[in-house]
Amino acid sequence: MIELDETDREILRALVRDATQSAGAIGRALGLSQPATWRRINRLQKAGVIAGRRIDLDLDRLGFGVTVFLGIKLATKGRVSLEDFERAASAIPEVQTIQHVLGLYDYRLRIVARDLSDFERVLRRRIMTLPGVGNVEANVLLSEERRPGPLG
């Protein structure tokens, strides 16, 4: 596991705010040279701390007015049925996230749709027909906030 110092944490916070910033720009804000900043970013990437980039779009204005989270319980269990379910769910274009969870449900799915009737179409034609699908609970997303997390 990688140990971070305060400068690493500052760099991470800056990249979480805006990942398009150059090493030079981040370095300037922290009083660090461009090569020194680049070396630190590179180390964070190599250690897997920076796992990639998230694009934040105004979904409403792109015509996707509805985001729904589904809790899905499988009716049948067993390794094969999990794999079948995951493979089939991954092929649905409206499904953004699939998480295997322990608790009330077996899977959590994040779904985008144009509106509620579009969501109904996805639910009926795509979700309810998934292999092994049992009980399904839907919650419509109203707001979402990402927090910086425990960065010291």
Next chain:
Amino acid sequence: MQIDDIDRRLLRHLLAEPDLSTTDLAARAGVTSATAWRRIERLREAGILRGQHAIIDWRALGWEVEVSLRFTLDKTDPRAFDEFLAAVREVPEVIEIQTFLGRVDVRLNVIARDMRHYQEIYRDRILTLPHIADIESLMLVSTIRKTESLPI
């Protein structure tokens, strides 16, 4: 602002590979670099592309446990939502806050170093939050798919 097919193509490729440079993005979308740069800039100015953020893999930093906590709030108090959310923002281990229309009112993503640490956070920081009527926990086993991709 009107979005056309070129914008949609650029966004689709950007969502699929968020780390692409403008040059590579242009090549994928079949436009010149200058066009890609201008279009992305325009989407940014119009507020459709709201930002690009680094994703932190908390596991790489030793945060092994991730739990999705689903809350039903006591809505007899009109300030329940505001006071609950304000208190949640004081808990650094909360990395995501979502509000819903449905059986669940609020969902929090909470991370912890290990199960013992999680129990501490749960007991000292979560159960003490105001206006809780009910809590359900889903423990994240694995993420099968996590994208921002859209069927555009």
